[in-house]
Amino acid sequence: MAISNIRYGEGVTKEIGMDLQNLGARRVCVMTDKNLSKLPPVNAVLNSLAKYGINFQIYDNVRVEPTDQSFLDAIRFAKKGEFDAYVAVGGGSVIDTCKAANLYAASPTSEFLDYVNAPIGKGKPVTVPLKPLIAVPTTSGTGSETTGVAIFDFKELKVKTGIASRAIKPTLGIIDPLHTLSMPERIVANSGFDVLCHALESYTALPYNMRSPCPSNPINRPAYQGSNPVSDVWALHALRIVAKYLKRAIRNPEDREARANMHLASAFAGIGFGNAGVHLCHGMSYPISGLVKTYKPKDYNVDHSLVPHGLSVVLTSPAVFAFTAQIHPERHLEAAEILGADIRTARIKDAGFILADTLRKFLFDLNVDDGLAAIGYSKADIPALVKGTLPQERVTKLSPRPQTEEDLSALFEASMKLY
Amino acid sequence: MAISNIRYGEGVTKEIGMDLQNLGARRVCVMTDKNLSKLPPVNAVLNSLAKYGINFQIYDNVRVEPTDQSFLDAIRFAKKGEFDAYVAVGGGSVIDTCKAANLYAASPTSEFLDYVNAPIGKGKPVTVPLKPLIAVPTTSGTGSETTGVAIFDFKELKVKTGIASRAIKPTLGIIDPLHTLSMPERIVANSGFDVLCHALESYTALPYNMRSPCPSNPINRPAYQGSNPVSDVWALHALRIVAKYLKRAIRNPEDREARANMHLASAFAGIGFGNAGVHLCHGMSYPISGLVKTYKPKDYNVDHSLVPHGLSVVLTSPAVFAFTAQIHPERHLEAAEILGADIRTARIKDAGFILADTLRKFLFDLNVDDGLAAIGYSKADIPALVKGTLPQERVTKLSPRPQTEEDLSALFEASMKLY
Structure with missing residues (x-):
């Protein structure tokens, strides 16, 4: 088994700009949701990005309990942005959406169902290289910052399913307990x-x-x-x-x-x-x-x-x-x-x-x-x-x-x- | 923190030929010591390599409690062999020697002291890409299969020192309890x-x-x-x-x-x-x-x-x-x-x-x-x-x-x- 990188400590989010510099990132996609976009965890991330001069665009349209449609919206944003790194700030919904956006932006000729778990999707293995993704969880539940799973609601079948591949596991999970204080x-x-x-x-x-x-x-x-x-x-x-x-x-x-x-x-x-x-x-x-x-x-x-x-x-x-x-x-x-x-x-x-x-x-x-x-x-x-x-x-x-x-x-x- | 890949189970060593195939390895260096070279763990590895048609050369000259000189001997063998993967079968002495051989073969212009811990060596960071190294421990102590450390006896100073870098951490550790039965x-x-x-x-x-x-x-x-x-x-x-x-x-x-x-x-x-x-x-x-x-x-x-x-x-x-x-x-x-x-x-x-x-x-x-x-x-x-x-x-x-x-x-x- 392989285990993700995690970093733990109050305030470690403030290093994220340096991490992105170390990764050589020049165009970063910050994903979050509308509620979080005004809260301290997102502020902490954006302040650090500004401090280290990292260019970024914000996508705050993540749906809580995402759907195939909300995944596709995020994927479209990611494809258009041609990002070289991703930062997901939120609960499982945000981190999972960001994993999917990173995956499909890196695999532009794939159909959406290609990577979705069989039998609903085709469950194809991921062979394309993905961009680095840093996950900053703001809830204490999903563990999505350490896993290669992205779950969504498949509206047509009224059922949740997902994508599961080690390839979509975040590069780094930032476990900063300060973010839990606003929950x-x-x-x-x-x-x-x-x-x-x-x-x-x-x-x-x-x-x-x-x-x-x-x-x-x-x-x-x-x-x-x-x-x-x-x-x-x-x-x-x-x-x-x-x-x-x-x-x-x-x-x-x-x-x-x-x-x-x-x-x-x-x-x-x-x-x-x-x-x-x-x-x-x-x-x-x-x-x-x-x-x-x-x-x-x-x-x-x-x-x-x-x-x-x-x-x-x-x-x-x-x-x-x-x-x-x-x-x-x-x-x-x-x-x-x-x-x-x-x-x-x-x-x-x-x-x-x-x-x-x-x-x-x-x-x-x-x-x-x-x-x-x-x-x-x-x-x-x-x-x-x-x-x-x-x-x-x-x-x-x-x-x-x-x-x-x-x-x-x-x-x-x-x-x-x-x- | 990042954690190594480990695989655990009685008999999992027999998959090692497949792992090397999956890694695309064509010239493999198998490192061990003279005592082990006739024992079941090495046999299990060699049988699997033969079964999957992997070309290999054996280096069985590892010294128990290695020295700078014994590291250099192994490094010379590794440089000459132009290997694209390494398998270390043994205790910490073997695995550490193999880490050093892999490192210096990948960094042919480096002096030996370049990567040795300061203040004895220069403690330079490793920036060269290394070849995959699969470690098969035969003792139950060192944990070397999961670490980025290689220790040796520096004869001139009569003191042990080592090399410490995440870069030399094995790609995979095979924890096969069958190998402990001959200890x-x-x-x-x-x-x-x-x-x-x-x-x-x-x-x-x-x-x-x-x-x-x-x-x-x-x-x-x-x-x-x-x-x-x-x-x-x-x-x-x-x-x-x-x-x-x-x-x-x-x-x-x-x-x-x-x-x-x-x-x-x-x-x-x-x-x-x-x-x-x-x-x-x-x-x-x-x-x-x-x-x-x-x-x-x-x-x-x-x-x-x-x-x-x-x-x-x-x-x-x-x-x-x-x-x-x-x-x-x-x-x-x-x-x-x-x-x-x-x-x-x-x-x-x-x-x-x-x-x-x-x-x-x-x-x-x-x-x-x-x-x-x-x-x-x-x-x-x-x-x-x-x-x-x-x-x-x-x-x-x-x-x-x-x-x-x-x-x-x-x-x-x-x-x-x-x-």
């Missing part, structure tokens, strides 16, 4: 749930030596290799940070220790899942986001309905881990213990229920919507949710336990109400 | 002590944000950055593996679980210290090795006196951590607990003594030579040992506690006898 409460919570699920899913994913078929050449190994001794280190470490700091980070914007630790945990979990992969919570989350009806979450200043990614992932987590625990129950129990369960008298066969209960209690304490019903879904939606999950086999096949359509149906049903 | 007992022990000290030193090194002067440009940061939240994860994880598995791995060559875990711990600790750095145990070890008199360790089949690197490092560890613990005593106490100490009633001001005692007990149980006196040194040698430590400021300055010549003298004296 509203629910964004801290929802992005934190993404970290929680990255850690839990990558720790419980199908082990790397049990995937099949085994590619005949190591070069053909997928980005998501299954759980392994290296990703396990990151997953467990990130989970411990979540257990210790997520509630504090949500409750108090001034708790710099908690917010800094969650910012780092997001990158750590990203390194883990970017190598091991995720499975059912993520696979099932894509139709939950893609089929959104009228839900508008608190603290998100957007003009469209959306289910924040972290929320769409975490709502099925109790059902998912109750389902997967029959494989590697000891890992499920270990995760429950890290999250605060007393497992001294626990029976190993109850591992799934114990982890599920621990997660429910964790979510209840954090005042999370009571299941899929609370964000607008009913039993009648389950067939569409299942249908939207089936094309996500890139991740669902990493579930330690194989699942039928009936299983998926039952998992969605069990996630309608949590408390 | 003799003392080699498992001594290489394991190197892992132990990598973990302890990098965890207690001067923190990354307390180094000074702070380079004005991030590109000028040294390879060794001080302890930081990323290297801490690796150091602690490696230390836990050492505590659980090192004794088992030494005692029983058939304990595949223990040997596999130590093989992985070596790479993990390498990722940690390759980023954070090491400090006094390593800095003081170079003269301990360099000034060797007549000591010939058990299980090393060589025709010259030598102090194995891991042994030279660990013998001062009780004295060193008793000395450094006044800075970050809680980290010293945490390390002692991981290594088995009961710290429930410990006082924080005793942290250094507790860790020192824990280390002494650990070494006694493993039947390690009783201090520097047991490997041929006496009080009369201390001035020379101190003098040999002074040029190692690249690492000694990472000690959390600054040290005078008198301090070094006292540390050597306290290390003459351990039990």
Whole structure:
């Protein structure tokens, strides 16, 4: 496995102009979204660029929870600008959009579906050289600054899918905890749930030596290799940070220790899942986001309905881990213990229920919507949710336990109400 | 920080021919030493190269604990061979020699001292492109497969020094636990002590944000950055593996679980210290090795006196951590607990003594030579040992506690006898 470059520390964003100078960049594209464009993280980047005399253009039209159309808009801007470096300042939506813009600008004859994951797209390998991309995350969830994944909503099919290739991994991730101080409460919570699920899913994913078929050449190994001794280190470490700091980070914007630790945990979990992969919570989350009806979450200043990614992932987590625990129950129990369960008298066969209960209690304490019903879904939606999950086999096949359509149906049903 | 590629698994060495094909290699240099050249790890590599039709030449003249002269011999071979890729199969001596050969063959007009660490050499930055190097470690200690460091004995000055640059970091490290099964007992022990000290030193090194002067440009940061939240994860994880598995791995060559875990711990600790750095145990070890008199360790089949690197490092560890613990005593106490100490009633001001005692007990149980006196040194040698430590400021300055010549003298004296 290869791991991205990251740089960590309060205020390290101010070096970004020097980094771009070191890269020999002369025309830089700064990507962000409309809300962020007036906030301190973008200011810090622009001040540094000005200080080091770096020419740049700003694209602030990134859509929160991007779509194929919003990706294409950014790609058009990137192609026209002929940039020699990119800086993405934002959450996963911004960083993912910037990865796609960099990729397609470097590959001008490609059709959009060429690089999109099969079976929705053609899943072609990336062989063109990309420009350097520096990612400056402003949320603490996606870990996108450390991964080779870019996710979007494919409007025609009403489903989320993405592009996955080591080639689109950022050149450098700047983990500057100062940027977390402007995050509203629910964004801290929802992005934190993404970290929680990255850690839990990558720790419980199908082990790397049990995937099949085994590619005949190591070069053909997928980005998501299954759980392994290296990703396990990151997953467990990130989970411990979540257990210790997520509630504090949500409750108090001034708790710099908690917010800094969650910012780092997001990158750590990203390194883990970017190598091991995720499975059912993520696979099932894509139709939950893609089929959104009228839900508008608190603290998100957007003009469209959306289910924040972290929320769409975490709502099925109790059902998912109750389902997967029959494989590697000891890992499920270990995760429950890290999250605060007393497992001294626990029976190993109850591992799934114990982890599920621990997660429910964790979510209840954090005042999370009571299941899929609370964000607008009913039993009648389950067939569409299942249908939207089936094309996500890139991740669902990493579930330690194989699942039928009936299983998926039952998992969605069990996630309608949590408390 | 950037982290090397590693691949882990029993038997993964058999893919190396395919890796070289993927790299487009046509003339490969395989480096090893005379003992290893007849053993299974080298056979596994050569069989894979033959299977995939890769042309290669073998250099098996690597010296265990290499010198400037043995580096130069390997460099001459590399220059003459005009290789387009390198494979190093062996312990740290082999991998380090191969890094140097690759570097100087790619930089034919350079003088040998150009890239050697200042103040002994000129410490010039590496700007030439190197050929791919795949490292296949056969010991479990050095972590050289994950680092940009190559260490040798500079005969003229009777001191160890080295080359340190991210540019010489191997392209890929193949961590194949099968190779550990042929390791003799003392080699498992001594290489394991190197892992132990990598973990302890990098965890207690001067923190990354307390180094000074702070380079004005991030590109000028040294390879060794001080302890930081990323290297801490690796150091602690490696230390836990050492505590659980090192004794088992030494005692029983058939304990595949223990040997596999130590093989992985070596790479993990390498990722940690390759980023954070090491400090006094390593800095003081170079003269301990360099000034060797007549000591010939058990299980090393060589025709010259030598102090194995891991042994030279660990013998001062009780004295060193008793000395450094006044800075970050809680980290010293945490390390002692991981290594088995009961710290429930410990006082924080005793942290250094507790860790020192824990280390002494650990070494006694493993039947390690009783201090520097047991490997041929006496009080009369201390001035020379101190003098040999002074040029190692690249690492000694990472000690959390600054040290005078008198301090070094006292540390050597306290290390003459351990039990």
